[in-house]
Amino acid sequence: MDYLIQLAVDPTVWVALATLITMEVVLGIDNLIFISILTNKLPKHQQARARRIGIGLALILRLGLLGTVAWIVQLTEPVVELFGKGFSWKDMILIAGGLFLLWKATKEIHHNVDREPEGDMFEGKPAKNAAVMTFTSAISQILLLDLVFSIDSIITAVGMTEHIPIMVIAVIVAVTVMLLAANPLARFIQNNPTIVMLALGFLMMIGMTLIAEGFGVHVPKGYIYAAMAFSAAIEGLNMLARRSRRKQVT
Structure with a gap:
């Protein structure tokens, strides 16, 4: 308890908390765009539930990873060397996540550009060549990206503060903001079809950024x-x- 009181009266801790909350909210935009696009492919009655579960899983993952900070930090140590460059588990996770985002965004762009004339996903009539999205499939894909973004987020947070309670508060606040913004963002994307293509372009850019980070190229x-x-x-x-x-x- 004394430890928490000391944190509460330290002005530098409040500055770190505000900075960390801002960073977590900004980093959560990537995850939120992906969740919105993915859940909009589900039947109407499942969309809101899938978003709640997806964002809830993000919270559980990040809080769980905070409990293993010492192990998370070790993920930045090189474990394999290829072509004269060392790759850590973090690098390989970022590369795998980036490749998944590129594959998923490219696939969704293809379905939006090359739809059958008989169907239109934006009018509630799925095209014949559109991929069938099940609730389980959507949650699995959300969970996969949650893991990638959560590890990146926690490692960044560890670099900003050493106080676990500060990280926990920042994560809870950021995920709460995501939860409140999820349905409005999803509705906005669904009601404006051209935004979907823009959002998919964002996901491709984020995927390339993750791959670049995995290869040691820092992109601000x-x-x-x-x-x-x-x-x-x-x-x-x-x-x-x-x-x-x-x-x-x-």
């Missing part, structure tokens, strides 16, 4: 999120322009 996250924000702003202007044209026609 600020550049990634600035590009995402700029693209989203341009798409927002396009949406306003389309809405304005529709009003003029009517």
